Amino acid sequence: MAARHPSNPHGPALRAVDVWSPANGLPGKMNQMLTDEERARLAMIASIVRFKKGAVIYREGEPSDNVFNIISGVVKAYRSARYGREHIAGFLFPGDMFGLSEEGKYTNSIKAVTPVTAYRLPVSLLRPRLSQDAGLEYHVICKLCQELRQAQRHGFLLARRQARSKLVMFLQFMEQLQAARSEPTSEIYLPMDRSDISEYVGMSLPAVSRAFLSLTTDGIIRVRDRRHVKIVDRQAFERLAANPKNP
Amino acid sequence: MAARHPSNPHGPALRAVDVWSPANGLPGKMNQMLTDEERARLAMIASIVRFKKGAVIYREGEPSDNVFNIISGVVKAYRSARYGREHIAGFLFPGDMFGLSEEGKYTNSIKAVTPVTAYRLPVSLLRPRLSQDAGLEYHVICKLCQELRQAQRHGFLLARRQARSKLVMFLQFMEQLQAARSEPTSEIYLPMDRSDISEYVGMSLPAVSRAFLSLTTDGIIRVRDRRHVKIVDRQAFERLAANPKNP
DNA sequence: CGTGCACTTGACAAAAATCAAATTTTGTGG
DNA sequence: CCACAAAATTTGATTTTTGTCAAGTGCACG
Numbered sequence: 001m002a003a004r005h006p007s008n009p010h011g012p013a014l015r016a017v018d019v020w021s022p023a024n025g026l027p028g029k030m031n032q033m034l035t036d037e038e039r040a041r042l043a044m045i046a047s048i049v050r051f052k053k054g055a056v057i058y059r060e061g062e063p064s065d066n067v068f069n070i071i072s073g074v075v076k077a078y079r080s081a082r083y084g085r086e087h088i089a090g091f092l093f094p095g096d097m098f099g100l101s102e103e104g105k106y107t108n109s110i111k112a113v114t115p116v117t118a119y120r121l122p123v124s125l126l127r128p129r130l131s132q133d134a135g136l137e138y139h140v141i142c143k144l145c146q147e148l149r150q151a152q153r154h155g156f157l158l159a160r161r162q163a164r165s166k167l168v169m170f171l172q173f174m175e176q177l178q179a180a181r182s183e184p185t186s187e188i189y190l191p192m193d194r195s196d197i198s199e200y201v202g203m204s205l206p207a208v209s210r211a212f213l214s215l216t217t218d219g220i221i222r223v224r225d226r227r228h229v230k231i232v233d234r235q236a237f238e239r240l241a242a243n244p245k246n247p
Numbered sequence: 248m249a250a251r252h253p254s255n256p257h258g259p260a261l262r263a264v265d266v267w268s269p270a271n272g273l274p275g276k277m278n279q280m281l282t283d284e285e286r287a288r289l290a291m292i293a294s295i296v297r298f299k300k301g302a303v304i305y306r307e308g309e310p311s312d313n314v315f316n317i318i319s320g321v322v323k324a325y326r327s328a329r330y331g332r333e334h335i336a337g338f339l340f341p342g343d344m345f346g347l348s349e350e351g352k353y354t355n356s357i358k359a360v361t362p363v364t365a366y367r368l369p370v371s372l373l374r375p376r377l378s379q380d381a382g383l384e385y386h387v388i389c390k391l392c393q394e395l396r397q398a399q400r401h402g403f404l405l406a407r408r409q410a411r412s413k414l415v416m417f418l419q420f421m422e423q424l425q426a427a428r429s430e431p432t433s434e435i436y437l438p439m440d441r442s443d444i445s446e447y448v449g450m451s452l453p454a455v456s457r458a459f460l461s462l463t464t465d466g467i468i469r470v471r472d473r474r475h476v477k478i479v480d481r482q483a484f485e486r487l488a489a490n491p492k493n494p
Numbered sequence: 495c496g497t498g499c500a501c502t503t504g505a506c507a508a509a510a511a512t513c514a515a516a517t518t519t520t521g522t523g524g
Numbered sequence: 525c526c527a528c529a530a531a532a533t534t535t536g537a538t539t540t541t542t543g544t545c546a547a548g549t550g551c552a553c554g
Contacts, residue, residue: 020311020370022351064267079403082490087406089399100392104269107396123267130385137384138377144391145347149354151398152336156326158405159334159449161511163542194501202406204543209502226501226551243329408543410510441533451511456534473519473533 011043012069012119015095015181016143030095030146030180033139042136045125050117057110064101066120070094073116074191077108078199088200090150091192093177097143099123113192158202166201167211168240171221171229188229258290259316259366262342262428263390277342277393277427280386288380292372297364304357311348313367317341320363321438324355325446335447337397338439340424344390346370360439405449410458413448415487418468418476435476 015030025031034042048071051057057068060079070092077089077098089108092098101107130137150173157169175188183189190197198208215221220237222230231237262277272278281289295318298304304315307326317339324336324345336355339345348354377384397420404416422435430436437444445455462468467484469477478484 017350019347019349020351020374027350077399079399081403087403089402100266100388102266102392102396103264103274104267108399127267130388131381134378134381134384137381137388141347141377141384141387141391144388144395145349148391148395148398149349151395151402152324152326152355155336155398155402155405156328156334158402159446161449161541199406202408205500206502206504206544207542210542213502408509452532453512453534453536454510457510460534 011039011041012046012121013039013071013095014069014097014139014143016139016146019142019145028176028180029182032095033142034136038133038136038139041129041133042119042121042126045129046119046121048117049120051112051115053112053115055112055116057112057116058099058106059109060106062106064099064104064106064123066122067097067099067126068110069097069119069121071117071119073118074113075110075116076113076192076196076200077110079108086199087202088196090147090154091196091200093181095181096147100144113196154200163203163207163211164214165240165243166203167197167208167215168220168237170197170201171231172237172241175231186230187224188231190227190229194226258286258288259293259368260286260318260342261316261344261386261390263386263393266389266392275423275427276429279342280389281383285380285383285386288376289366289368289383292376293366293368295364296367298359298362300359300362302359302363304359304363305346305353306356307353309353311346311351311353311370313369314344314346314373315357316344316366316368318364318366320365321360322357322363323360323439323443323447324357326355333446334449335443337394337401338443338447340428342428343394347391360443401447410450410454411461412487412490413450414444414455414458414462415467415484417444417448418478419484419488422478433477434471435478437474437476441473 012034014033016033017028017030018033046069049068051073057075058064058066072094075092075098077092078086079089080086091113092110098108098110099106130140153173157166157173160166160169171188174190175185178188179185192200194208195205198205201208203211212221212223216223218233218236220231220233220240222232224230259281261280263280264275264277265271265280293316296315298320304322305311305313319341322339322345324339325333326336327333338360339357345355345357346353377387400420404413404420407413407416418435421437422432425435426432439447441455442452445452448455450458459468459470463470465480465483467478467480467487469479471477
């Protein structure tokens with residue numbers, strides 16, 4: 001399950017954009033922030049762990065002993081409300097990190113949405129490393145700013161009143177993240193199920209289903225299968241994404 | 248409007264909790280993270296600026312030339328949607344910072360909710376300072392983690408379906424922030440108007456008004472005046488805050 | 495080739511949005 | 525300090541939308 005000094009020649013990776021430097025690539029394109037040397041040093045204290053789809057990696061409230069950095073796969077950060085309902089705070093992809101917390105306790109639970117491979121960095125080893133390396137810390141700051149922005153955009157989505165508008169914004173997020181990872185964007189790939197989507201956009205499962213149907217009926221998207229969506233009418237799509245109101 | 252080497256003996260302050268250290272005060276209590284020396288060094292590159300209530304401090308999309316640190320007053324971070332509607336991403340209080348951005352551009356607009364005094368730190372001077380000082384960066388990381396958590400809790404609120412439940416969560420946030428600033432909590436003080444609240448919780452203005460009324464009628468809160476709310480029935484209050492559903 | 499889970503669809507009720515009007519509060523100039 | 529105008533807030537009536545509950549449908553996996 002774990003191996004020190006992984007044979008992988010790279011080591012932990014943080015994909016993000018710089019807080020201040022005007023884009024050195026395409027706008028919105030996320031680049032590897034860490035230098036090879038930083039990655040190699042982090043690899044020294046990291047082990048590689050794997051999780052099966054559906055596995056809970058940690059739960060909110062547990063002591064935060066490790067920080068994780070995703071190599072492959074997708075996880076969801078969620079909080080359980082009463083009555084069995086969950087709220088998904090975000091989906092995390094390769095190059096993302098999770099496990100930074102509050103007063104030594106995790107604030108979200110994390111579950112693997114797909115099979116996941118990740119670096120695990122013990123806080124006890126990471127913390128002194130961080131305090132020695134201002135460059136590394138700067139990159140962590142960039143990554144946190146990005147996550148903060150993403151969380152705020154999520155809030156923007158959640159404040160929408162129209163189901164279609166929420167769903168379109170969600171698809172837009174997924175498309176942008178896909179583009180930021182330099183993956184092809186002719187189709188949007190959705191690694192999570194409809195139930196996860198409903199918990200992320202804050203609507204009931206039937207409402208998500210109906211919103212997909214409505215967008216399809218209006219010729220705005222095409223759903224090849226549950227996980228593959230294509231935007232057919234880009235103009236109407238962007239209009240719905242931009243407007244709180246559905247004209 | 249600006250003064251170098253302010254007579255204020257302190258300098259910029261970051262209130263937050265440590266990411267990893269188990270609370271060294273009361274849980275949730277935010278402490279000054281920066282050392283006197285750090286604050287003094289930051290004061291060297293800071294100027295003090297004042298804004299009138301309602302003043303726009305910057306707009307989304309502008310070049311992010313400055314980072315701000317609030318001394319007194321309250322600001323709101325917001326994004327404008329079409330049709331004149333705004334969404335408020337968060338309220339910021341003394342000890343909070345704003346202006347960290349993406350690729351050199353601000354991602355939110357900022358407006359003063361009350362008269363505001365703040366330190367202004369030019370990015371051109373702050374950036375080299377940051378890269379020299381790992382301790383300062385660590386504190387910025389702690390502050391960003393706190394903001395990220397707050398944004399996620401905001402998302403949690405926005406995902407609620409019951410107006411009363413949203414409003415109760417909002418009041419809970421304000422109460423907790425008040426407590427974290429070590430202010431008395433016998434009453435919750437609301438510096439923003441009803442319209443700001445409606446834009447933060449993602450409901451219409453009449454819905455906010457009716458939710459206040461409903462909570463008052465049920466004896467859960469008492470509204471002394473627009474800005475002062477007292478929680479009368481703590482148990483019912485916490486129940487509403489915890490449950491998506493209003494029993 | 496069935497069984498279960500994920501998803502869709504239908505009917506209805508509940509909740510809040512909207513539009514509009516009334517009322518209270520606040521700020522300003524005399 | 526008061527009167528007035530403007531702004532903020534509350535209230536009312538109606539409509540829209542989505543949540544809820546329940547019953548299908550179909551795909552995936554053993």
